[in-house]
Amino acid sequence: MEILINTSMLMPIAIISLLLLFAFSMFRVLREYERGVIFFLGRFEKVKGPGLIIVIPIIQQMVRVDLRTVVMDVPSQDVISRDNVSVRVNAVIYFRVIDPQKAIINVENFLQATSQLAQTTLRSVLGQHELDEMLANRDMLNTDIQAILDARTDGWGIKVSNVEIKHVDLNETMIRAIARQAEAERTRRAKIIHASGEMEASTKLVEAANNLAKEPNAILLRYLQTLTEIAGEKNSTILFPMPMELMKGIFNQGDKPELKNDQHSKKPNN
Known part of the structure; x- marks a missing residue:
């Protein structure tokens, strides 16, 4: 009799436990970044979440989906x-x-x-x-x-x-080829920049020469300035150009006495 009584008491307890387990399994909690795709007997029903949702076991299935990046x-x-x-x-x-x-x-x-x-x-x-x-x-x-x-x-x-x-x-071969290409490109740019500088310098030199040609004394002042710059270097020997006009004047003065002497020497013969 005691064994039958204990068995009859266990049955309700087991049923109640199963019901409680079934009830608790119905509740699901989805986080803010989660959604639940609900299928009812294999067919899509709806998307639920976030928060507390109810999913009926056996007849409903849920698939969690994360919405974060x-x-x-x-x-x-x-x-x-x-x-x-x-x-x-x-x-x-x-x-x-x-x-x-x-x-x-x-x-x-x-x-x-x-x-x-x-x-x-x-x-x-x-x-x-x-x-x-x-x-x-x-x-x-x-x-x-x-x-x-x-x-x-x-x-x-x-x-x-x-x-x-x-x-x-x-690969290493391509890296070396790119390095050579970059070096050649830099060399090309350096030559172009140097040529552009030479072109600009020649243009300025032509303008300076035209300005100096307009005033004859300007070139003499330029010579004196150049001598002043050279003298500051403390060189023992200084070479500087002389104006051709000055040299012509010196040569002309040296030739005049000879012309006079020639004229006087020719008079007695006449």
Whole structure:
């Protein structure tokens, strides 16, 4: 009799425990950044959350979806640029789920799908550009990749907010070739700058020569200024040009007595 009484008391306790367990399992708590996609007997019903929600066990199922921005690292991809240069490029993408229903129903695993799509898009977009554009126009490439990913993931309920190319790795041969190209470019610019300076200097010298030609005494003043600058260097020997007008005057003065003597010597013969 005691065994039958104990068994009859355990049955209600077990039923009550099951009911309590069933009741507690109905309540779910979703955080502010979470949403619950509810399926009723396998068919989509609604999206619930955040806060306290009720999910009836067995006949209802819930799939949690995180709405926060996901930072995904795109593995390094081997890319051949339009000018046939082989490089390895990796990037990072920022995206988030904006439609939980599409993210769960339209694609099996939206994280893996977005990662694979980012890798293929990175290779296809960078393959259409030359190496110089990859190195110099990263902002433009980031915008192009982001626009393509955002358009293709729209049907999955995903918004791609940003794409950043992190590294463009080159082999040693290409690095040396780029270094030689940069050195040649700097040499070309230096020659152009030097030639431009020579052109400007020649123009100024012509203007200065024209100004000095207008006033004969100006060149003599320039000679005196040059002598003053040379004397400040404490040189033992100073060489300076003399005006041809001054030399002509000296030569003319030396020739005049000889002409007079010739004239006097010719008179007795006449």
